Amino acid sequence: MSLAFVILSAGCVSYGVAFLLHVLSFTEFWKRGRRAGSVMLQTGFLLGTLYFLSQGFQSGYFLPVVNMSAALAFFAWTLAFVYLVLLGKARTESFGLFLSLLLCILMAGSVASFGHGHGIQAMVKDHPYLLNPTFVLHVVSAFFAYANFAVSFIASILYLIECRELKKKSVSGFYHKLPPLERLERMVCLPLSWGTPLLLFATATGLVWAKHAFGSYLLWDPKTIVTLVVLGCYLSILYRHWVAAVRGKEMAVLSLIAFTIIVVSFIETAFLFGKHNFL
Amino acid sequence: MGFFIIGINHKDCPVEVRERLHFTSQKLQDGLAYAKDMAQFSEAMILSTCNRVEFYGYTDSEGLPEDGFFALMKEIHGVDRRDFEHYLYRYQGREALRHLFRVAAGLDSLVIGENEILGQLREAFQKAHSAGCLHSLLYRLMEKALKLGKAARTETLINEGAVSIPSVAVELAEKIFGQLIRENVMVLGTGEMATLTVKNLKNAGAAIRYVVSHSQERAEKLAAECGGEWVPFETWEKKIPAVDIFITATSCPYPIIKYEQVKKLMAERHHRPLFLIDIAVPRNVDPAIHQLDDVYLYNVDDLKSVADRNLKHRGLEIAKVEAMVEKALASYQSWLEQLEARPTVESFERHLDKILEEELGEFAKKSGIPDTRKDELRDRIRAKLLHVPLTKIKEASQNGGVARYLHALHSLFDLSPKDKDQE
Numbered sequence: 001m002s003l004a005f006v007i008l009s010a011g012c013v014s015y016g017v018a019f020l021l022h023v024l025s026f027t028e029f030w031k032r033g034r035r036a037g038s039v040m041l042q043t044g045f046l047l048g049t050l051y052f053l054s055q056g057f058q059s060g061y062f063l064p065v066v067n068m069s070a071a072l073a074f075f076a077w078t079l080a081f082v083y084l085v086l087l088g089k090a091r092t093e094s095f096g097l098f099l100s101l102l103l104c105i106l107m108a109g110s111v112a113s114f115g116h117g118h119g120i121q122a123m124v125k126d127h128p129y130l131l132n133p134t135f136v137l138h139v140v141s142a143f144f145a146y147a148n149f150a151v152s153f154i155a156s157i158l159y160l161i162e163c164r165e166l167k168k169k170s171v172s173g174f175y176h177k178l179p180p181l182e183r184l185e186r187m188v189c190l191p192l193s194w195g196t197p198l199l200l201f202a203t204a205t206g207l208v209w210a211k212h213a214f215g216s217y218l219l220w221d222p223k224t225i226v227t228l229v230v231l232g233c234y235l236s237i238l239y240r241h242w243v244a245a246v247r248g249k250e251m252a253v254l255s256l257i258a259f260t261i262i263v264v265s266f267i268e269t270a271f272l273f274g275k276h277n278f279l
Numbered sequence: 280m281g282f283f284i285i286g287i288n289h290k291d292c293p294v295e296v297r298e299r300l301h302f303t304s305q306k307l308q309d310g311l312a313y314a315k316d317m318a319q320f321s322e323a324m325i326l327s328t329c330n331r332v333e334f335y336g337y338t339d340s341e342g343l344p345e346d347g348f349f350a351l352m353k354e355i356h357g358v359d360r361r362d363f364e365h366y367l368y369r370y371q372g373r374e375a376l377r378h379l380f381r382v383a384a385g386l387d388s389l390v391i392g393e394n395e396i397l398g399q400l401r402e403a404f405q406k407a408h409s410a411g412c413l414h415s416l417l418y419r420l421m422e423k424a425l426k427l428g429k430a431a432r433t434e435t436l437i438n439e440g441a442v443s444i445p446s447v448a449v450e451l452a453e454k455i456f457g458q459l460i461r462e463n464v465m466v467l468g469t470g471e472m473a474t475l476t477v478k479n480l481k482n483a484g485a486a487i488r489y490v491v492s493h494s495q496e497r498a499e500k501l502a503a504e505c506g507g508e509w510v511p512f513e514t515w516e517k518k519i520p521a522v523d524i525f526i527t528a529t530s531c532p533y534p535i536i537k538y539e540q541v542k543k544l545m546a547e548r549h550h551r552p553l554f555l556i557d558i559a560v561p562r563n564v565d566p567a568i569h570q571l572d573d574v575y576l577y578n579v580d581d582l583k584s585v586a587d588r589n590l591k592h593r594g595l596e597i598a599k600v601e602a603m604v605e606k607a608l609a610s611y612q613s614w615l616e617q618l619e620a621r622p623t624v625e626s627f628e629r630h631l632d633k634i635l636e637e638e639l640g641e642f643a644k645k646s647g648i649p650d651t652r653k654d655e656l657r658d659r660i661r662a663k664l665l666h667v668p669l670t671k672i673k674e675a676s677q678n679g680g681v682a683r684y685l686h687a688l689h690s691l692f693d694l695s696p697k698d699k700d701q702e
Contacts, residue, residue, distance in 0.1 A: 031434055166454065167569065169581045170588075176439060180457035181552060245549035248573040 004058070005114055007051045008073060012107035014044035015076070019100040026097055026177060034093045041100055044107070045084055048077040063130060065139050072110035076103045078147035086194065087151065087187060092179040095187070098154050129213035134205050142202035146262060148195030149234070153259035155187035156252040163249055185248065188255050189241060196234040203231055226265035233258040282420065283371040284378055285348045286326075286333030289389050292366035299358055302327035307403075310355045311410035319347035322417040324407035326382075328399045330389050335379065337416050343369055376611060379420070380604040383428035385437060392437035392593045392600075397428040420611060427607040434603075437596040440589025444472060444582045445479040448556050451585070452480060452524055455552050455575060459485040462523040464507075466490055467515065467535075469497040472558045472579075473528035481505045485524060491515040516540075520547055526556045527563035534565040541568045556582070609677060616676035623685045624672065626694045628665065635661060 018040035025033030051073060056062045064074035083091070083099055129135070158178060165175040178184070206224075207217045218224065237254045240246040287297060302310055302325055314323035314336070322337040334351070338344045349360040370378045378387070383400055385392040404421045407413050413421070432438045441450040449459075456462050462485045466477050469492045481487050487507040492498035498509040510518055519525070527536065536555070545553065555576040557564040562578055569576040577585075635657045643653040668688070675681045688694065 028436065162454075166451070166575050169577065169585065175454075178454075180453060181455050182457035248550040248552055250550055250572070 004051060004054055005111070007047055007054060008069075008107070008114060009111050011044045011047035011051060011073070011076075012104065012111050014040050014047055015100055015104040015107050018044060019097070019104050022093065022097040022100055025093060034096065037096055037100065038091065041080065041096065041103070042084060044103065045077065045080040048073060048080065048107075052077065061131065062136060063139070064143070066130075067113070067116065069110045069113040069116065072106045072113070074143055075147065076106040076110065078143045079103060079106070079150055082144070082147045082151050082191060082194075087190065092183070094158055094174075094177050094179065095154060098158070099151075102150070102154070129209075132209055132212055134209040134212065138202050138205040138209050141198045141205065145195045145198035145202055148191035148198065149255075149259050149262060152188050152191040152195065152255045155184050155191070156255040156259075159184040159188055159252040160249070160256070163252075181248075185251065188252050189247070192234065192237060192241070192251075192255060196231075196238050199227075199231050199234060203227060223265060226261065230258065230261050230265060233261060281372055282335075282337055282375050282416070283343055283369070284333055284335050284375045285343070285345065285367060285369050286331060287363060287366045287368070288331035288333070288387070291368070292363070296363050296366060297329070297332065300327075300332045300352065300356055300363060301329075302332065302355070306355050307406060308410065310351060311407055311412050313351050313354055314347075315410060315412050317344075317347050317351070319344035320412075322414050323412045324403055324417060324421065326400060326403040328396065331382075331387075333382070335375075335417065337414075343371060345369070373608065373612065376420070376608050377604060379424050380427055380607050381601075383424040384431040384600045384604055385428070386597065386600055386604070390442050391590070391597065392432070392439075393442075394432065394438055397425065397432070400428065401425055416615075419614070423607055423611050427603060431600045431603055435596045435599045437593055437600050440585075440592055442586050442590045442593070444558070444579065444586060445476040447582045447585045447589070448476050448526075448577070449479045449483045451575070451577060451582075452485065452554055453483065455554050456523065459483045462486065463488040463521055464524045464526065465510075465515070465518060465522040466501075466526040466528070467512075467563065468492060468526075468528035468530075468559065469494065469501050470528045470558070473526055474501055476526055476556065476558065477501065477505050480524065488522065489515065489518050519544060523552070524554045524556070526558065528558040529563055531559070531563055532561050534563060536564040536568065538565045538567045538571075541565075541574060542571055545571055545574060558582075613676040616681040617673065620672055620676065620681050620685055623688055623694065624669065627668075627688050627692060628661075630692055630694060631661060631664060 018037045021030075021033040021037035021040060023033075024030040025037060052062070052064065055070070064070045079099065080103060083095070159181060162175065162178045162181055162184065165172060165178070166181075206227075210219050211217045233254075237251070237258060240254070241251060287300065289297070307325055307327060310325050311323065314320050314325070314334075317323075319338055319340055320336045321339055324335040326333045326335065334348055336344070349364075352358055352360070352363075381387045383397060385394070385396055388396050400421075404413075404425065408418065441447040452459060452462065459480065464477065464480050464485050464487045466473050466487070466489070469490065477487055477490075487502070487505040489510045490498040490502045490505075490507050491510045491512055492501075493512050495509055495511075501507075502509055525536075529535065541553070541555075550573045552573045552575065555564050555568065555574065557576060557578040560579060564576055564578070566576070566578075568574055639653055639657050639660075642648075643650070668684070672681060672684050675684055
């Protein structure tokens with residue numbers, strides 16, 4: 001059993017414990033569970049950081065997309081980064097509950113697929129153009145963009161749940177646990193305004209790298225096309241938010257739809273041909 | 280006799296009597312000064328709120344010091360005991376302790392779990408302490424009660440959810456807008472409920488911008504109290520785009536805020552949320568407006584049903600808080616019993632020391648062992664002999680059985696009156 005696997009598993013367990021503690025707090029079995037859950041989330045994030053540092057030192061490269069395990073772990077890490085670091089002040093119990101579950105699932109997938117697929121050394125040997133710094137920038141910015149969109153997506157779900165509760169005029173236990181609509185709206189919009197420029201940057205670096213690696217700016221594979229569609233969606237959402245000053249339920253619904261397109265694009269990447277289905 | 284409580288509260292005593300017995304700040308000072316000088320009370324504290332007037336005290340006398348209490352009330356309020364005696368409740372010992380803990384936890388309040396009582400209890404405690412009416416027993420008891428009150432509110436849901444119409448309105452506004460710092464409020468009508476809601480919103484941080492009324496005088500009175508400006512009834516529609524929270528409470532027999540009007544308004548507001556509170560009967564706002572996105576319309580029945588559900592939720596927490604009260608009660612009684620046991624235990628220790636000193640001293644003299652060795656031997660025997668009885672007494676203090684152990688110690692070792700005198 002390698003050290004990397006142990007760290008990865010410990011990260012997965014931390015997120016799992018964080019989820020359980022959030023559940024205990026949410027169901028009022030242990031009111032301090034939220035704080036303990038938050039500490040476990042941070043522990044999971046630190047273990048993730050340690051995992052990537054150890055991987056980087058071991059191989060000499062930073063390529064978190066050479067196999068499914070690394071990609072899932074890196075996505076979990078970026079999600080935790082956006083929530084814990086960028087949205088630190090806006091953290092809420094209900095959000096922590098949803099996010100810790102998602103992180104636990106991602107890390108469980110990463111642990112389960114550990115050791116399958118290509119190793120970094122083999123991948124670099126077969127595809128030396130992956131070492132191009134533009135590619136690393138492309139990957140990192142794309143992952144951070146998607147992490148932001150995922151956070152916005154979770155906030156949208158919570159926003160719509162709370163909206164529904166307020167419209168129904170019913171007071172459930174869940175309603176009391178939700179943060180104010182205004183704060184959820186910020187958690188919908190802020191990640192969108194960070195994620196969209198990052199996706200734009202990821203697309204631009206992807207085009208430059210494609211020219212360098214394959215001699216053409218546009219590869220015209222399904223993932224590239226869907227990414228352009230997604231980018232268009234998010235740009236138009238941001239336009240409506242900033243220029244047309246749209247907010248509230250409409251923003252939540254738009255964020256939800258756009259992220260659904262992202263999920264669909266990932267599913268088709270896994271099954272269709274193209275340069276992006278290397279995982 | 281120990282700890283006792285004499286008081287009246289909202290359950291049995293009518294407001295006319297309560298207001299006659301209410302302690303203003305000055306009366307409270309006078310009352311505490313009077314109680315301090317009375318030999319019947321070794322410690323005293325007075326809690327006076329709109330729902331209760333309670334006298335907490337410790338006394339060394341055999342019976343309940345009622346005469347002292349009536350004398351105090353006569354002196355401070357000029358009220359004869361016959362005017363309120365039949366509304367009084369009296370607790371002593373364990374029941375008094377339980378009552379105090381229930382008051383602190385909000386279980387004895389008109390609205391279960393309300394937070395105000397804890398602040399009022401803390402204030403009463405501070406005032407009694409400043410007046411020099413508290414010593415170790417009541418001081419420790421009040422600390423325990425305040426700690427319990429805080430724990431009940433942080434560890435259970437006993438105070439969760441607003442339970443009055445104005446506070447439900449504020450809670451909903453905070454659920455929509457978060458902390459109320461920029462939100463503008465307009466109120467149509469100056470009735471009692473509207474005024475209360477406006478005051479609650481202002482206290483929560485909202486900005487009262489417009490008070491709309493046919494009566495300029497009443498509107499300006501409310502505006503002077505809560506801020507904002509008077510707007511004549513004919514022109515209020517022009518001001519509505521700037522408003523986030525809109526309260527309607529007029530006697531108009533038909534809806535004055537229409538669906539199309541708000542639909543157009545929401546487009547202009549770019550769907551910035553709008554909270555409409557319709558307290559009027561008949562309703563002033565077209566109910567269909569609630570279907571519009573980002574518009575939240577609550578009428579008086581909606582607010583009341585939210586308050587009722589919150590109250591029901593609080594009710595589900597009562598058992599948990601009662602358990603906390605019993606735990607605190609046992610803990611305080613244990614401390615009290617250990618305190619009461621101390622003189623007897625000290626007497627027993629002295630008795631033991633005397634025997635050890637005599638016997639070991641003689642033994643040391645005969646055998647020639649040095650003093651250091653003798654002292655070491657004495658301490659070890661003493662520790663071993665005392666360990667079991669002291670542990671048993673500590674354990675018994677947790678279930679109220681200390682007295683029989685103390686009695687046994689006195690009987691078995693014939694702890695002399697001289698020892699008692701020394702105590």
